[in-house]
Amino acid sequence: MTTQELIEQIKIKKSFLCIGLDVDLNKIPKHLLKEDDPIFVFNKAIIDATHHLCVAYKPNTAFYEAYGIKGWKSLEKTINYLNENYPEIFTVADAKRGDIGNTSTMYAKAFFDDLAFDSVTVAPYMGKDSVEPFLTFKNKHTIMLALTSNQGAFDFQTKTVDGKELYKQVLETSKSWNNSENLMYVVGATKAEYFADIRKIIPNSFLLVPGVGAQGGNLQEVCKYGMSDNVGLLINSSRGIIYASSNADYAQAAAEKAQELQNEMEIIIKNK
Numbered sequence: 001m002t003t004q005e006l007i008e009q010i011k012i013k014k015s016f017l018c019i020g021l022d023v024d025l026n027k028i029p030k031h032l033l034k035e036d037d038p039i040f041v042f043n044k045a046i047i048d049a050t051h052h053l054c055v056a057y058k059p060n061t062a063f064y065e066a067y068g069i070k071g072w073k074s075l076e077k078t079i080n081y082l083n084e085n086y087p088e089i090f091t092v093a094d095a096k097r098g099d100i101g102n103t104s105t106m107y108a109k110a111f112f113d114d115l116a117f118d119s120v121t122v123a124p125y126m127g128k129d130s131v132e133p134f135l136t137f138k139n140k141h142t143i144m145l146a147l148t149s150n151q152g153a154f155d156f157q158t159k160t161v162d163g164k165e166l167y168k169q170v171l172e173t174s175k176s177w178n179n180s181e182n183l184m185y186v187v188g189a190t191k192a193e194y195f196a197d198i199r200k201i202i203p204n205s206f207l208l209v210p211g212v213g214a215q216g217g218n219l220q221e222v223c224k225y226g227m228s229d230n231v232g233l234l235i236n237s238s239r240g241i242i243y244a245s246s247n248a249d250y251a252q253a254a255a256e257k258a259q260e261l262q263n264e265m266e267i268i269i270k271n272k
């Protein structure tokens, strides 16, 4: 999917919501456990109930890899289901990869070619040659960690290196990489006060913003400082939406939570 197509979808749906499909067998309704593939059945129901309210889904691969081959099959079925039934949806493989160049190329093939995701999350720690292989794929997006939502973000990311915080160095340096127009960045919703500074460095790039919901991030604050002319934000909530109910009404309850966020987003877009 091109960035322009994503922008169009945000306008059509009046939403910049990304729903995180972080499926934990201990948290899904018990009656699903008798299914052959409970993870896929759960995802399908959530997707069918919420697709009109969001522009993106983000399965975090850890929640699939934890169940071995069965989990990877559930991930494959989920991305295929999305691509076949809702091709207008932007898909994020949240895998946080990045390695020496030839290895990164194989990671990129796994998520862009084999699983046909629109984007993958990547860690910047190994530098330019670990990220550039992802950027060579046409109409695919590499979402690089910049300032993460967790407490540990203060261990390295905000430390000053050569007179500037490390996350700012990451943002600035990455702009000079080949095909950097295919970069998006992760900035945690719990770090709302940093968005104005971040926008000075990357005024137009899309930001994936996790941390609304279970981690307590504030949507209004993020939008106040983080929105670009084209919205430029994908706000992710995972547990806050998909585990709204642990009963038979789980998909309906997820849709209600997603609707609440979409309503807020519609007003924010209108008042932009």
Ligand SMILES: O=C(O)c1cc(=O)[nH]c(=O)n1[C@@H]1O[C@H](COP(=O)(O)O)[C@@H](O)[C@H]1O
Pocket (backbone or CB within 6 Å): 020, 022, 060, 094, 121, 147, 148, 149, 150, 186, 187, 188, 210, 211, 212, 213, 214, 215, 236, 237, 238, 239, 240
């Ligand atoms: O890359 C991410 O998506 C990510 C980066 C970050 O800084 N913080 C963060 O929470 N995430 C992911 O976003 C999701 C947040 O889930 P909830 O806290 O349940 O909404 C999880 O899949 C996290 O792994």
